[in-house]
Amino acid sequence: MKKITEIKKMKPVLPERKKVAAYCRVSMETERLHHSLSAQVSRYSELIQSNPQWEFAGIYADEGISGTKAEKRPEFMRLIADCDAGKIDIVLTKSISRFARNTVDLLKTVRHLKDIGVEVRFEKENIRSLSDDGELMLTLLASFAQEESRSISENEKWSVKKRMEQGIPTAKPPILGYKWVGNHLEIVPEEAAVVKRIFQNFLDGKSRLETERELEAEGIRSVNGNVMRDSQLKHILNNITYTGNTLLQKEFVEDPITKKRRKNKGQLPQYYIENTHEAIIDYDTWKYVQDEMERRRELGALANKSLNTCCFTGKIKCPYCGFSYMHNHRNKNGHPQEYWNCGSKKKKQEPDKKCPVGGTISQKALEKACCEVLGLSEFDEAVFLEKVDHIEVPEKYTLQFFLKDGTEITRPAPNTGHQDCWTAEYRAETSKKRREHPYAKGTTELSGRIKCAACGCNFRRCTQPASNPNKPKMHYWRCSNHSNGCITIGLREDVLKKQIAEVMGIPEYDADLFKNQIPLIYVKDKDLLEIHFKDGRVETTQYAPPEKTFTPRSEESREHMRQLMKERWTPEYKAQMSRKMKQIRSEKFWNSSGK
The missing domain is CATH 3.40.50.1390 (Resolvase, N-terminal catalytic domain)
Structure with a gap:
């Protein structure tokens, strides 16, 4: 088919x-x-x-x-x-x-x-x-x-150089106060008045910041229609063109590929041509302004009267960050404090570039260290400015003084701000507030009611972390003179409250009943409690501290410790400990014999 x-x-x-x-x-x-x-x-x-x-x-x-x-x-x-x-x-x-x-x-x-x-x-x-x-x-x-x-680019530079040598301007930048007519500058009266005002403000002692705010408030703008900022005002004050003379090649192109421009600070020749146009500012005034700007530059922050400066401003340096220390004020517990810290704190720094010193230097500690270095009984600003070149902070709470005669002196400057403010008057004021307001921060109904019979001081509440992180913190009451040698025992709060409830005859401690019935508890003979009632009754009881409890180690834990000791107790370590013990016994022998 x-x-x-x-x-x-x-x-x-x-x-x-x-x-x-x-x-x-x-x-x-x-x-x-x-x-x-x-x-x-x-x-x-x-x-x-x-x-x-x-x-x-x-x-x-x-x-x-x-x-x-x-x-x-x-x-x-x-x-x-x-x-x-x-x-x-x-x-x-x-x-x-x-x-x-x-x-x-x-x-x-x-x-x-x-x-x-x-x-x-x-x-x-x-x-x-x-x-x-x-x-x-x-x-x-x-x-x-x-x-x-x-x-x-090189050929173009050569032609530009030849034109400048002949006094011919190679560029026609916009200049406040002038307009270009061909190759010549002509004055613009309205803008020239602004230029004169800027120079006059500077001569009157005003800062560029004040002038900037003044011009901005009145709506006065630059030739490009922008707000005139500090950098533009500085350029106007430095510009020699306003004297009727011209300075060519103030800037140059560093690389024809990157097109980066740099200020000419002597790398290339400059060309100064006199009387090229009508002046707005006479040369003597312009020169005086340059000298004054240089003087203010050397003074640094001290030249700016709008800043809150003192003799230490710009004198304290961080050797790591390169910043000056800054003056700060704060109010702690109603008491004003002054302190200094590294200026890098106000800058956004990467974590690995933060100031390694840290901490602050209090004004009082700073003045005290200056008095020690300069041999003064009382701090004197004039003497400080005369003798001290600058101060560096190599490490926390440490000052290194560099004197103008070449001497270097290091002094500690610990931060004692809390001790400085805790005066007798402030202590009395705080105690009064706590008595009148028993529930103020850091106080309880027991505050001010437990006294030491040995030294007459009040007991204070202390917080002690538990050995086991899973358990809550413990509160103890200790004599405020405990650090100076008072031998009165410390009272654990939960145990104390249980004993107070037993003396009061109630099954469980009640804060309101305690306040209404017991005004005072004396702690006598280390651990004897003498409880005074408002009705005149006095009861005594022996404070019984809680028994210490511990968790016995498991066999695995014991074996772990044995293994650690075996690993650590090497022959070299044994020899080292033997030499150390011989030295200790030798020193004890010589000390006991009085030689």
Whole structure:
């Protein structure tokens, strides 16, 4: 039987067209180069659209922009973004120098596009970035393009230098108080009045901050319409242009690739031309302002009268952070205190860069250490400023004095702020408050009712953490003179309350009943309690401290300790302990014999 095969009509498979874009750039906005850019755009538009295998993806063109920095070219950055989005497969450009004059930027961009499958074709050099030898050739030719850019920059610098030598300005920056008419400056009366006011404020002793706030309040702006900040006011006060003279090459471009500008502080020659335009400020006034600014700069913070300064301002330094210590005020328990701490505390520092000293230096401790170093019975600011160059804080609560005669002296400066404020008057005031307000912070109904019969002092409540972290903290009552040798026993609060309840004849301790019935408890003969009732009755009871309890060690714990002792008790350790014990016995023998 014959077999019949149906032959279906096949649809032709068209090759997928590549999405092609072009990048064009000229570095200067001139009539000739504008035509050149237009010609490039027209040519690439026609070239791409005439190729049936290509799909037109757009033309990206930067006009009047240098090729040394990729981020400064908006169309170039848009091109890269579209490549990342998958809108472009091939990028056409005239030459390497049109694409980038910075070797690093060029290779970084081409490698990035290569990773995402986008090819860059350089017509003049006949290089394709996806070819095997494409990157090698790009590296070599891009270096030449970068050096060409550097050479052009050097030639331009040479021409700029020649113009400056002839007194011809090479730039026409906007200057408050003047306007450019050709190559000459003419005064703008309204702006010149503002300049004179800025100089006059400085001569009157006002800080730049005060002038800034004054001008901002009146709506006076810079030539660009911005608020005049401290840096702009400083630039105006320093600008010799206001004297009618011109100083050329105040700044220079350090590197033609990075385009970074630096202030000319002697690296290159400057050119001073006299009487180039009408002056707003006479030269003598301008010179006086410069000298005064230098004087204030040397004084530092002391020159700013708007700051709360004293003789220690700018004198105390941190040797690790490089910051000066700052003067602070705080109010503790109603008593004002002054202290100094490292200025890095107010700066956002990374954890590993924080000041290693820490702590604060109290004003009283600082003045006391100064008196010891300078041999004064009472602190004198004039003597301090005359003799002390600066103070460093090498470690917590330690001051290192550097005197002007070259002497270095180290003195401790412990923080005794709490002791300083705890005067007899303050102690009496606090006791009175606690008696009148028994439930004040840190007090209970027992506060002020337990007294030591031996020394007459009140018992104070102390908190002692439990040996077991899972158990609550314990409260004890001890004589306030305990640290000075009082032998009266300490009373554990829970045990004391249980014994008070037994004496009162109640099953469980009651705070309200205690306050109503018992005004005073005397602690006699170390542990004898004498309880006084308001009705005149006196009861005595022996304080019975709780028995000490402990958890016996398990056999595993004992075995663990035995193993630790075996590991530690090495022959070397035995010999060391033997020598130590012989030395101790020898010293005891000589001390007991009186020799």
